[in-house]
Amino acid sequence: MATPAKVSKPEGKNNHENADEQADKEQQEAIEQIDEVQNEIDRLNEQASEEILKVEQKYNKLRQPYFQKRSDLIGKIPNFWVTAFVNHPQVSALLNEEDEEALQFLTKVEVQEFEDIKSGYKINFVSIYFDSNGYFENDVISKEFHLNDTGEPSSKSTPIKWKNGKDLTKKSSTPSKGGRKRNLEEQESFFCWFTDHGDAGADELGEVIKDDIWPNPLQYYLASEIEEEGADDDLDEEGLEDEEEGEDEFGEDEEGEGEDDDGGEDEEGEEEG
Structure with a gap:
């Protein structure tokens, strides 16, 4: 009985499978190497964050005397802060007439x-000092942002001791300056922000005050004056343009009159001839 011949696998198929295995192996090795490189990048990023934190802490201390000097000078200007708030486009949208009166x-x-500013949340965000006023009894009201025990951002604030009938956080139908009554659907008071602790990690008003107004409040205090100066400049430019246009028209008329005069003289000369 004849022995059956051995059937060999196609050589091309084996080569293809080997090539795929080799490609998979090289890809896996590349992924592992990328992961190692990424770990080094992350390590440097972490190191950079620590260095940046040290620099921020250093310059935060160096800025304090200047902040204090600026506050002392601002105290000599009546209504500085309420003017800065009213001139700020985002904050002004949160203010009603009674808020402005209280501010x-x-x-x-x-x-x-705070000294540990690494998390970015452990910040005494707003500390507001008031003279004795007709709205509340506090000398200071504040709102503070920090990380709680679970590592989540949270906030707390000073309870406002409102004087009788002056609680602006309670909507009422009291007449406004223009005699119009506030209805129950009107926007809530700016001071409701002090009792709003729903999403401390995304407190837009706090971020605006800390990162935009606080670094340079003077630019917002002067914003209305700058706008007025710009408007005056525009009016002056328009006036100059109108004058120039008038001069051009007047000049054209003079030239036309001169031509008529010359033409008249020529005609008279011809008649005499």
Whole structure:
């Protein structure tokens, strides 16, 4: 009985499978190497964050005397802070007439960063100092942001001791300056922000005060004056343009009259001839 011949596998198929295995192996090795490189990048990023934190802490201390000097000078300007708030496009949208009246007693705004600023949340965000006023009894009301025991951002604030009938956080139908009654659907008071602790990690008003207004409040205090100066400049430019247009028209008329005069003289000369 004849022995059956052995059937060999196609050589091309084996080569293809070997090539795929080799490609998979090289890809896996590349992924592992990329992971190692990424770990080194992450390590340097972490090191950079620590160095940046040290620099931030250093310069935060160096800035404090200047912040204090600025606050002392601002205290000499009546209604500085309420003017800065009213001139800020985002904050002004949160203010109603009664809020602005209450904020006229505001004499100082101060943002204090805690010594450990790495998380970015452990910040005494707003500390507002008021003279004695007709709205509440506190000398200071504040809102503070930090990380709680679970590592989540949270906030707390000073309870506002409102004087009788002056609680702006309670909507009422009291007449406004223009005699119009506030209805129950009107926007809530700016001071509701002090009792709002729903999402401390995304407190837009706090971020605006800390990162935008606090670094340079003077630019917002002067914003209305700058706008007025710009409007005056525009009016002056328009006036100059109108004058120039008038001069051009007047000049054209003079030239036309001169031509008529010359033409008249020529005609008279011809008649005499």
